[in-house]
Amino acid sequence: MLIEAVDLVKKFDKKAAVDGISLSVEAGESVALLGPNGAGKTTTVNMLTGLSNPTAGKILYNGKVFDSSDNTIKREIGVVPQHNNVDRDLTVEENLIVHCKLFGIKDIQKAVQDALDFSGLADHKDKTADKLSGGMKRRLVISRALLHKPKVLFLDEPTTGLDASVRRTLWSFIRSINKTHGCTVIMTTHYIEEAEMLSDRVIIMDNGKIAAEGKTKELKDSIGKFALDIYKENEIETIHFPTRHDAIAALENITTEARIREVTLEDVYLKITGRRIDA
């Protein structure tokens, strides 16, 4: 097991932002922590990356206990924070060089050139970071996190605030990191589609706890394969069925507007927590 978190708790004052979660991630996996804002996803990532220490519980990397002062393990971790934390006064190239120096990369020139090629920012290397578009800044932050060739990459809400077309471009970018480079990816998101597209396994978080986890298909199948949405006056009632045939049979008895569709992770979240993910 590459990463194992056991009974992790993080309290701010007396409130638990993360409340006794345990999870494990295998090398090469792509895992999404899915949940609404305030579910505890970022706090979990902060603990797993050593940016903050747990109030209780422990984190193990390859069986070795990890804390924020463990520089050997930190060398294996890449982090893409939610905020595009690039230095706006520095050029694209200088931003990458800072990271190379911090991580003690020997051949800085080659590492920077590789990152520029991978991110498609080679033509913009002399631009100050404040001149880049949102999507370009994001690519810079992601390629910067990969400079030291980490074994595991954490992405915190990688596409929040970006428009749909940029988001799709970034999805292929992130997929290639996991599938082509074999880097383990752990990402947080509150976008259902993003979790489905990018991860082999989803961990659904709610109020600092893990509400459910499993492969996307398994999670969806656990509540049924098809959903029947019945449009009522002020609400939509959803019923889940194991087959399309069952859903069609149920539809025949309904007199109001209704539609049949495939079950999504949103349905899983709604079923488990009683709320929609964007509520």
Added chain:
Amino acid sequence: MNGIKGVLYREMRVLKSRIYRNILASSVSPLLFLLAFGYGIGRNSSVGQTGYIDFLIPGLIAMTSMNQSYGISSDINISRFYFKTFDEYLLAPVGRWEIITGEVIYGIIKGLIPVIIILIYGYIAGMRHIPSLMIVPALLIHLIIFSLLGIAVALKVKNHGDQFAVNAFVITPMIFLSGTFYPVDKMPLVVKYLAHIFPMTYTTSLIRGSVIGIETQYLVNFGISALIAAVLFWICMRIMRGMEP
């Protein structure tokens, strides 16, 4: 040492991009103080055997270089709260002492910029003394202390407002009570005692002594300053160890 190299590379690039603004900031304020205090008030005055301009210039060096090196607190503050670039340092496999040391070296370099400018002002204004070599350790310990103070404040405050409060209630009184413009021993008894709380009293005395040669307690003041620097480094390390975003 990767932490020192990374932090210093970043800070020097930022300094380079703002160098003209920085030189301007280091030039205007001491010039105004020199005009107001040197020409306005003290043109024909003297402190003991020393002309007031000669007395004032080391004070202005201490004040302006302190402002520059302590000013790294604003840079750190902005990188912590607004741009979140400070998190990059915390995520890197480097010792927290390396981050502090990198920032201190940056603070020293930043603090040295006004020294040259003020010395030029001084000679134009008629200063007669030439600094001895003792100015090097005096400036170093002075800039180390205020860089460390800047780091400690920047890492401890919870927002930009807190930073302004520290500036208003600590830094400004310290500038006026630490012998920058007047000799501390000519001040009322209470103020005289109060002055000895501030590290700048000792470092201003060291800088003045190395410029105009009236320091009789160089080693004592240097020892106290070194002790203050050690305590501040320890405080910075404690804050850094418990630091979270």
